[in-house]
Amino acid sequence: MRIVQQLFFAISLFFPVASCFSCAHAAGLPLSVTDELKRSGIPLNAVSTYVQEVSGPVPHIAVNSTVGFNPASTMKLVTSNAALDLLGPAFTWKTQVYVTGIQNGDVLHGDLVIKGSGDPKLVTEKFWQLLRQIRAAGIREIRGNLILDRSAFDDMSSYDAALFDGDPQKPYNVGPDALLLNYKVFAFHFLPDPARHLVDVSVDPPLAGYSITPPVLLDGACADWQAKSLPALDGKGASFAGSFAAACGEKTWYLHPYQMSGTEYFGVVFRQLWTDVGGVFKGEVNDGVLPPDARMLTEWQSPALPEVVRDINKYSNNVMARQLLLTLASDVLKLPATPERGGRVVKAWLAAKGIDTSQLVIENGSGLSRIERISAEAMGRMLVAAYQSPVMPELMSALPLVGYDGTMRKRLLMKTVAGRAHIKTGSLNEVRAVAGYVLAASGKRYAVVCIVNHINAPGAQAAHDALLQWVYENG
8 A cells, every 4th residue: 555655646746737637627627717717706607618738639628618608709710710721821812903995095984893802901001002003004084983893792781880789880890891991990080279279180091072070179187088079970071079178189089980881981082092193083983793894904912811810810800800701701602702601611611620510600700799609619629620730820820929919918927828828819798718729838739718608707817817827837
């Protein structure tokens, strides 16, 4: 008996990491995590967790892991990984420009047609460069109309920007668009001028024929300045019918002009930028499809997919994630894209990897949804499979580095896991989630998923941080 006891002591002395992980698996979550959950008033049945070494055959922790939970923005990992795998890391979006009619000198007697493919990053500067390419092709004046071909995506005109949270002016509520320009957002810059008793308001991108009525300048403290300015935006202009306190100083406010159609938004930006590059255009801006007799003039290529995936995950960009899901549908199925078709592509992709999709619900692929669901096991097994795939470097580098950047830049700053974990976060009312990879002190890497769905979920950060630190120390 003494020899057996001595042997057990020796094993526990020389292999403490394996012993600790075995205890965690047998007992569920580590004590440091359950303590934090108790402090936050979060019951264990509201927590779904999955931890597995990326080269190991079985999970080390699996708690409620097969139940479907709302993952919030960690759903972007699923959309991003599917895109990298199915589209490839060299994939780019193409915005193509065509002409009809005849060109006489630098005058086009016909229509200019712009055909989109869903580029999530066609921002103002890039669009200006595309217009410069049109000018370089010899066109100065367009004596026809501008036709916008959005047929890569199904008709999105019924999209309701207020459906998610009743706040349609929020930039994250912008709907998908095959010709999405500058995220369909205006940046209003407020600069109070007490000497003139007014507020100067400018807008970016610059707009042609778009009037702006500034708020009234008042004295007093700067409190709730956005609500007090009373914004109203439509296709003709922006009005701030309220007030703005001089004490606020210079402010910038990003707003979604949801009362403008995508065509109206594209039109006012195009007219101004086309004038800026020396062009002339007095026609109409209409939706349409590429005419069969149109001739290709030039095209713009987006940054490669990994750069877009990085923006989506580092900064949790919901609009870009929606665009990406629809791109999967249009590129893989060769049909006008819908979120449902994009969801089918992702489900088939996961199923082909042998991952159970019975709990998977995809509404838009961004996680900005009340109905999206996935099990922690499905997410965790996907991360394990992703680590073994050729696109692993692109996916991992797109995740926030704990304590350094993205949505994890201010967390775990003084802990040893800082700089050793790539973690995507997710946050909604009653939802908090983390998912990604932890490189443990042992040199082993673990896929980690932990999702909380509960009214007290906002207090789950301490438990999530404790789990990441625990995996680093004991993995």
